[in-house]
Amino acid sequence: MSTPLPLRLSAKASRTADSPINALIAAKLANPDLVNFAAGLVDEATLPVDEVAAITKRLFGESRRGQRALQYGTAIGLRELREALIAHLERLDGRHVGDLGLSADDVLVSTGSQQALYLIADVLLDPGDIVITANPSYFVFTGALQSMGARVLAVPMDDEGMDVDAVERLLEQLQAKGELARVKFVYCTSFFDNPTGLSLSTPRRRQLVEIVRRFSTSHRILILEDAAYRELGYDGAPLPSIKSFDAENQFTIITQTFSKPFAPGIKLGYTAMPPDLLDQVLRQKGSHDFGSSNVCQEIALETMTDGSYVRHLEVLKNEYRRKRDATLAALRANLTETAELHWTHPSGGIYVWLTLPKHVNTSREGRLFERCVKYGVLYVPGAYSFHPDAQGRTPNHHMRLCFGQVTFEEIAPGIERLAGAIKEEMA
Ligand SMILES: Cc1ncc(COP(=O)(O)O)c(C=O)c1O
DSSP states (O other): OOOOOOOOOOHHHHHOOOOHHHHHHHHHHHOTTOEESSOOOOOSTTSOHHHHHHHHHHHHHSHHHHHHHHSOOOSSOOHHHHHHHHHHHHHHHTSOGGGGTOOGGGEEEESHHHHHHHHHHHHHOOTTOEEEEEESOOHHHHHHHHHTTOEEEEEEEETTEEOHHHHHHHHHHHHHTTOGGGEEEEEEEOSSOTTTOOOOOHHHHHHHHHHHHHHOSSSOOEEEEEOTTTTOBOSSOOOOOSGGGOTTSSSEEEEEESTTTTOGGGOOEEEEOOHHHHHHHHHHHHHHTSSOOHHHHHHHHHHHHSSHHHHHHHHHHHHHHHHHHHHHHHHHHHOOOOSSSEEOOOSBSSEEEEEOOTTOOOSTTSHHHHHHHHHTEEOEEGGGGOOOOTTSOOOOSEEEEEOSSSOHHHHHHHHHHHHHHHHHHHO
């Protein structure tokens, strides 16, 4: 066969990088003994196979419902599911949704929360528009922002999550430069975030809403609250959503998902957002897929109404809590925390974030990564989650560990291998 002529790709395609994680997942396939703390996947053994088997049997046991499940639906999603989801959000926040200006008409069901994040960014951003995020943050979404040509400006974070005073200072600077009109939204992974496992503190949640309100002079600057890990909380009192501080459903969007608390295979997310934004997002979703899978939506509806969702979540949380504890205990047993070497102690989610001494290079091309592969353990280099600072520098002495997919038994030996490699590198 002759060599095909090259494709003439769009500017957007050329701005879109391949996911760095694909290569890390492939490494696991090449060496099945590898303990893979890199893949951000959920625990396979806890997936709700029996619950979903019972639900699908019921669903397809009734021909009317079975037919509805196998038919096309609407772009916004199944009404009964959206009603169940709005009641769910109400329970999570302990607030009457009416007090937040919300109803089932403000909720979109999407193909994973990733699709909602993408569509929202797509209707808001032109190349050169500004999105503010924390450093580090969820690299799949910031990668999508990059491919849309957005300018991603990152502010630091600490144990209380994104530094919202830094957001305020940044907005002041942009205002002084006459660039406020280009600021479209602040992206914040507010609960047990990916990659650090940390959450935004309650006072900062309130403050962030107050800040975007104040800087919304000629257009609304929105907060895109990504709450993918919200329901995986293991200790401490539940935090309110950022959305719950926006009484009129004007400035905040909250995205949640069935992927983490239930099963990623049904690939459904849901988002509550201001109605004028939803109108625009629905137009885009109409041309993307004109509605998410009805079979999956019927399954999601059943699991929310028959009690299996809540029961499953408890099983899942117990298992993740056990794995979180084992990960932290193994780190403690093998490494000593210092000012230069430390890690987060998340109270939920599936990630632990390690900071190493500055001279230890965790990047994919560095010696530590190679050493870890040799010893049979994988992590995600922290640099993937960072945005370059004003001087174009990206820190490369961090790593993300995910205890979601590894088995409980793999954790202690996996961390021992990792710690061994780190100690050799530090020596
Ligand atoms: C922070 C965050 N947001 C959103 C998503 C998207 O998940 P999904 O599309 O499965 O809902 C992920 C997936 O890992 C995530 O880590």
